[in-house]
Amino acid sequence: MKKILQLKDVSLTYQTIEDEIYAIENLSFYCNEGDFLSIIGPSGCGKTTVLSLIAGLLKPTSGTVEIDQKSPDPKTGNIGYMLQKDQLFPWRTIRKNVCLPIEIKKCKNQLDYKYADELLAKYGLEKFKDKYPRQLSGGMRQRAALIRTLVSNPKILLLDEPFSALDSQTRLTVCDDVYKIIKTEQKTTVLVTHDISEAISMSDIIIVLSERPAKIKSVHTPNIYGDTPIRKRESKDFGVWFEKIWKELHT
Amino acid sequence: MKNNNQFSANHIKYVKRIKKENRIVSISRFALLFFLLGIWELLAYTGIIDSFITSSPSKIFTTIIDLFINDNLLYHVGITLYETILGFLIAVAFGFIIALVMWWSSKIRRILEPYVVVLNSLPKIALGPIIIVWCGSGSKAIIFMAVLISIIVAVITMLNGFLETDENKILLLQSMGASKIQILFKLVIPGSLPTLISMLKISVGMAWIGSIMGEYLVSRAGLGYLIVYGGQVFKLDLVMASTIVLCLLATLMYASITFLEKKIIRFK
Numbered sequence A: 001m002k003k004i005l006q007l008k009d010v011s012l013t014y015q016t017i018e019d020e021i022y023a024i025e026n027l028s029f030y031c032n033e034g035d036f037l038s039i040i041g042p043s044g045c046g047k048t049t050v051l052s053l054i055a056g057l058l059k060p061t062s063g064t065v066e067i068d069q070k071s072p073d074p075k076t077g078n079i080g081y082m083l084q085k086d087q088l089f090p091w092r093t094i095r096k097n098v099c100l101p102i103e104i105k106k107c108k109n110q111l112d113y114k115y116a117d118e119l120l121a122k123y124g125l126e127k128f129k130d131k132y133p134r135q136l137s138g139g140m141r142q143r144a145a146l147i148r149t150l151v152s153n154p155k156i157l158l159l160d161e162p163f164s165a166l167d168s169q170t171r172l173t174v175c176d177d178v179y180k181i182i183k184t185e186q187k188t189t190v191l192v193t194h195d196i197s198e199a200i201s202m203s204d205i206i207i208v209l210s211e212r213p214a215k216i217k218s219v220h221t222p223n224i225y226g227d228t229p230i231r232k233r234e235s236k237d238f239g240v241w242f243e244k245i246w247k248e249l250h251t
Numbered sequence B: 001m002k003n004n005n006q007f008s009a010n011h012i013k014y015v016k017r018i019k020k021e022n023r024i025v026s027i028s029r030f031a032l033l034f035f036l037l038g039i040w041e042l043l044a045y046t047g048i049i050d051s052f053i054t055s056s057p058s059k060i061f062t063t064i065i066d067l068f069i070n071d072n073l074l075y076h077v078g079i080t081l082y083e084t085i086l087g088f089l090i091a092v093a094f095g096f097i098i099a100l101v102m103w104w105s106s107k108i109r110r111i112l113e114p115y116v117v118v119l120n121s122l123p124k125i126a127l128g129p130i131i132i133v134w135c136g137s138g139s140k141a142i143i144f145m146a147v148l149i150s151i152i153v154a155v156i157t158m159l160n161g162f163l164e165t166d167e168n169k170i171l172l173l174q175s176m177g178a179s180k181i182q183i184l185f186k187l188v189i190p191g192s193l194p195t196l197i198s199m200l201k202i203s204v205g206m207a208w209i210g211s212i213m214g215e216y217l218v219s220r221a222g223l224g225y226l227i228v229y230g231g232q233v234f235k236l237d238l239v240m241a242s243t244i245v246l247c248l249l250a251t252l253m254y255a256s257i258t259f260l261e262k263k264i265i266r267f268k
């Protein structure tokens, strides 16, 4: 297995006028190619900060972050970031939203646009590509947002509580949908969440973080039977893992 | 578009009701106008009110015709329009650019903030005499006044729009490797189009205030001049007639911005 992502002794301190905030302290972990890794922890513990470090939007105060042995740089298009809510631009059609990463790139390529159209067709959005985001359902919008992150063909997907704005029903189906697409595209993924069941039902590896400053409390590899999150939720192992991690988080 | 026969009877009934209501509203608007004008005319005609002071609709109408034929109404309208539109355009363009600069650099924003606050709270008419000394008493002074009055509000409105840009969307673009220029053109400016429209609407009103106020102070032509002149020689017909023309022009300009809004903002 190839280590695609590696954090070594990473610390990050935010400076403000009143205070120094130790967000992360000596965090080390790695992720193999194709893995689905979840980071779970209490709110405000520094989960988003970890993703910003991986995305190269923040530089660690000390320690190193490496993607394929190189320190991350947003300009390479190595990562696809998906945030809370779909963050589609309401004045752009779905196709134009999806093609946004191509427009940002320095050297545009006709093949990139073709790839975008292929993805739209593959995941059933072709009919909607000239519609505006508000004309689509929440689930469809989320799918469009995921396709937007795939368009630049990133090595790693970063998902920051991507389902938290959805109601609990759609959440399950969108979670399933996103999982299937990620598996079809065989993308390495880092998901941040504070929803335990979401983490268990999607991940190969779960990292539980402590309160701020974030340190690793424990690492789990739930090997639950089932090929989709919804199936995994039905498995009897699911409850066992849930209880285990719930206790981890609340002690 | 679907044909009528594809809809249920209920829908057709509903549409009928709405259409009927719309018709009643438009008819009533005109009816109210004619009613008020009628009362006014009647009171003036019967001498219950003194039409020397209040004028009357028929007199206003004949005055407008008279102005048009004998006194070059179009010339005065042209002057005022020229001053207002030029003042408006200058204020809007510079207001937009200043707001952009203040968005771009938070340092510049912090430096300029107190100046903006002071200029905003200052009643600009107080600068009248200074403007006259600097620009003379022609169109230049009036345009200057129009710009001065509208630009500060334009800057404040536009800057607030820029600053309201969703942090998460900025983060998203940064994660794609976008530069600040790209963030500006892909997100901040298109996202602020609705604000731009309201800024235009506010500024056009302000520019009218500026140009008419300017004409009150200095000019020898234009609608503001006609109004002041009419007041001084106690020709209320002239005052009312000019005011009505002014009303129509201002509404027309506002309406053209509303039209622009419908053209630009399609995604709503």
Ligand SMILES: Nc1ncnc2c1ncn2[C@@H]1O[C@H](COP(=O)(O)OP(=O)(O)OP(=O)(O)O)[C@@H](O)[C@H]1O
Pocket (backbone or CB within 6 Å): A014, A015, A016, A021, A023, A042, A043, A044, A045, A046, A047, A048, A049, A050, A194, A212
């Ligand atoms: N730019 C910043 N400047 C100062 N402090 C910050 C900044 N960004 C985050 N913090 C602080 O760092 C800590 C970790 O923030 P972070 O957003 O990474 O947490 P999180 O686990 O993602 O929280 P949540 O569950 O609310 O999403 C928080 O206490 C936050 O207040």
Ligand SMILES: [Mg+2]
Pocket (backbone or CB within 6 Å): A047, A048, A049, A160
């Ligand atoms: Mg967060």
